[in-house]
Amino acid sequence: MKEKGKKKHQAGTLKKVLKYIEKYKIFLILSLIFAVATVVSTLYIPVVTGQVIDHILAPGKVEFPIIFRLLGRIGVITGVTALAQWLMNVCNNKITYEVIQDIRREAFAKIEVLPLKFIDGHSHGELVSRVIADVDQFADGLLMGFSQLFTGLVTILGTLLFMLSINVKITLVVVLITPVSLFVASFIARRTFSMFMLQSTTRGEQTALINEMIENQKVVQAFSKEEDVLKTFDEINGRLEKASLQATFFSSLTNPCTRFVNSLVYTGVGLAGAFSAMRGVLTVGQLSCFLSYANQYTKPFNEISGVVTELQNALACAERIFRLIEEEPQTPEPEHVKVLADVRGNVNLEHVYFSYEPEQKLIEDFNLQVKPGQRVAIVGPTGCGKTTVINLLMRFYDVDQGSIQVEGMDIREVTRRSLRESYGMVLQETWLKAGTIRENLVMGKPDATQEEMVTAAKAAHAHSFIKRLPKGYDTVIGEEGGSLSAGQKQLLCIARVMLCLPPMLILDEATSSIDTRTEMKIQNAFAKMMEGRTSFIVAHRLSTIQEADIILVMKDGHILEQGSHEELLAQKGFYSELYYSQFAL
Template identity: 40%
Template sequence: MSGQQQGSAPARPAGPGGGRGPFGGGAGAPAAKAQNFGPSAKRLLGTLRSDMPRLIGVLVLGILSVTLSVIGPKLLGEGTNVVFAGFLSLQMPAGATKQQVIDQLVASGNQDQANMISAMDFVPGAGIDFDQLAWILSAVLAVYLFSSVFGWLQARILNGIVQRAMHRLRLQVEDKIHRLPLSYFDRVQRGELLSRVTNDVDNIGQTMQQTLSQLVISLLTVIGVLVMMFLISPLLAVIALVTIPLTLVITVLVARRSQKLFVQQWAHTGVLNARVEETFSGHSIVKVFGHQQEVEADFLRENEQLYRASFGAQFLSGVIMPAMMFIGNLVYVAIAVVGGLQVAAGLMTIGDVQAFIQYSRQFTQPLSQLGSMANLLQSGVASAERVFELLDEEEQTPDDEDAHTVADNASRLEFDDVSFRYVEDKPLIEGLTLAARPGSTVAIVGPTGAGKTTLVNLIMRFYDADSGRITLDGVDTLHMTRDDLRRRTGMVLQDTWLFAGTIRENILYGRPDASDEELVAAATAAYVDRFVHALPDGYDTMLDDEATNLSVGERQLVTIARAFLADPRILILDEATSSVDTRTELLIQRAMSRLREDRTAFVIAHRLSTIRDADLILVMEDGSIVEQGSHDELLAEKGAYWRLYNAQFEGAIDEDEPVAVPAVPLGPPPTTAQIVVDALAESEDAVE
């Protein structure tokens, strides 16, 4: 909205389009340091609270799955014992007892072998017990099968929990955006906001999807494996426990440094998205003024900043997994050596050592996975912080619970000593008082930045006045709901807004329940019907996102038809006919004259020829009304309006009239800006 640019420009970064032009400054600078990881992660997990029964089910299924998977290595170890014992029994004389074999080995000086087989259960000469081995293998198959089924169910339920949580989060963000004041959108770049709503929310969903299930399984696996290791061999279990403090130290040291970079990564992503969005939307302006190199340089600089932050974050967090694997391999070697000595001493069976080695892998693997998940968790929490910042933004003041209402035909609007400023120390409107009676047309003119569209912002309650009252039929608009106030108001802006859809759908946006006859009547009044039949599908012609298959003037006519269909009691026209030709403008003015009957209309205009018939003309300068009256009355006063009018309608230069050319000293030719300044100075002297 052009008025937002006028009034709120001081509050946002400089640049065309109120800080959002192709060369405007960027909002959302990278955070100097990360916010607290713990509170943000806790708040993120809080989004799952409404699915607590399902989360309990996920935990139960996870426990069952891990319990069965943990039993598997022990069963396989028993199978190894059966095979190894059977193989050894074939090397011994049949009919002898186990004790006789051990005594014979001791007598022959093979004490180590005697110790090793003393821990085993076998019958000399019996061979491998294939029936027992078959039962063990069947049990292993069943254990792993049910473990996989429970794990699949757990992952499926958790996926639904995460997706519902993201669905709720998107709804919260959507609702929040509708509750934010217009000042928020004035100071935050559109690309930055889109990045939080899309990229950051998607990243949160992916993080929770990839980490929650694995996190639960990994923690349960560590606990279950640890219990089994202590049952098999407390000594080897203590050796395996060395990995835990080493893992924690490495993870904490790396995470402390990489979290800052993850926050910067997503902040830079928002800045880069804003840059791309504003550059592409203003692509023609960039081309016209030859700023491709500057835009490319800005893009390369911000892309480089994103690259450095992303590379640093991924590199640091990627160190965790190799470090965990290195520690795990060291522990594996230690367990293999000590376990071999335990078997040789007869303190453990070879099957138990095999099972323990499997458990050691199962123990270090989830620790490594937890370490590798650190980068995902940090990235997700960094995105969550940005989304929570949006959700925690100060909202617009809520409507009164006992809101007042007015008659359906209410259209008398009054300003009573209204003052307003966008920035605390920069007054804009001070002590404004005016009355617009029903059926009248109030035109607002003045130089750029005088506060014309700010007046409209106050009428629509896009902003609330700092002091004074704005009343509709005597009711303070602050005590009305915003929806009720805006429902009575129609607005046509200089900058058209049409969405991807048919022309019919765009016009019906003004009143979705309107009949076809009412739609055609509004289109005819706005002269849309005159050109729409030349289109291939008439009113059902599809428009793209930018409505590029219509001319600028035709797009403006569609927006006017939309306002006609809404049938508002208060009509606001902000340079609404600036994009149409003179003949069409004249026809639209006639249609608007019919529309304005028994309605109050506010017209913001720069072309003074369009407001000659206005009932009241307000001339604004620096937020104050310096003159008011009809067109003829203001011309007679020969004041500010008279100067504006004459500046637009001075007589054209007669080409046949000789022009005296003054002598110009030699030197560099004047710049375009200097020529314009000199011409304005001459015109002001002529008016004076």
């Protein structure tokens, strides 16, 4: 049953691969034509060589004019063979790399529309491994398959036809020994797929660890965890070594095993041919031609067996990338979805229920009504659901029950793009792409002028440090902000939002990496920016949200208290405890 399931998986994966190749069938047909031309011209050379031998009659009796003519023919045929082989390889490369491009594009496009739940639940390094390493391995197998499988199969058929035209009985000797070679190759191939699959999975695990450690090297060194990380790496590396050795060992058995069978074929042809030549059934030239064909006939079996092994690896990698491509995307937008327009900042949450895992309840019966221009601060202990509320407002996650409405429209009935364009969001975790400062600032407003950009940067107190950079706004920064400090990166993120000035704002610990003096200036800039705009502020430092119109005090997904700063202090409840605890010695 297990073997059947594996074969079904492989057949399914192969069908998907062929579907991608179908788009380039014109190149596939051309490749086959050139493969046939290559093989036919290659197989015709031994015939001419045999004729040359037969015209060497005896010492001093060599028909030179005929031999020179035949040698000239061999030269022309060799030229045709080289050209056909080159054109075949051009077609094969075109098919392979176009297919790889399509698969990578589709995989990356799928990552862009996958729900955050999937991204959060999978190692980022492992996903990178699927899109980069697995696709590269698949490309190698596919290219080898096209280059050697076509020519190998055509060579086998061609040599059989040429041998049959010379002598049927000796050809039967070759055909009878052939199944042994096929059996050996298929026996080994069946056992290597699962090994290559394990190798690919372990490689993804290793890539994930390396990616994670590089991104968090400061934390690793700060807690002196280098030895522990090395032990974990060595353990994964050991498993990868074991899986790779097993896969390579079994796959490498193919070549010597098939070579042994091929030697049997050659021996059989040599003996049968020698006896036939002695009886006068064959000429010496024909025997030479037959031995050449025996070599050419058996050679593709070595190549095909190698290709089959490589294809096992390629299919194992392809299966992993297809799993990613076939993942369920985020909930599709309705057919007649509306565009959110004329947003003033009316937001309603009605009986909202949500949990990341069904068995772990988080937000239950959450209700909130926000009017245009109001500042809503969300406070509470870690894990109470503050950031989750932001994820739901932006529709990074969909509610399990209830609804969230903006301007009276359920956000599930409007385009995600128009909803997210209505919010300006600054998070505690900054994100900057590799590129210039300018490209990062105008991300939300590509048509912004230089003057607008500088004004926003000044308002965010980022202009002064940008001007000190080597090329100012045209300075190229690396991935995740490169050498910029955490505070500088956060100032750029704030400037990016100030440039857009959308009707609603989300500030999730937006000043956590900024010094106190700059924070005071930023708070004043935020105050101006928030005038007339609905704002949601998540803060751990309660001193930063005292001016909020509504403070929501959350605990375990519920709103415990709601009101202004003074009202909540007067209640002497949970908020009051939180507020005064920050001054306790």
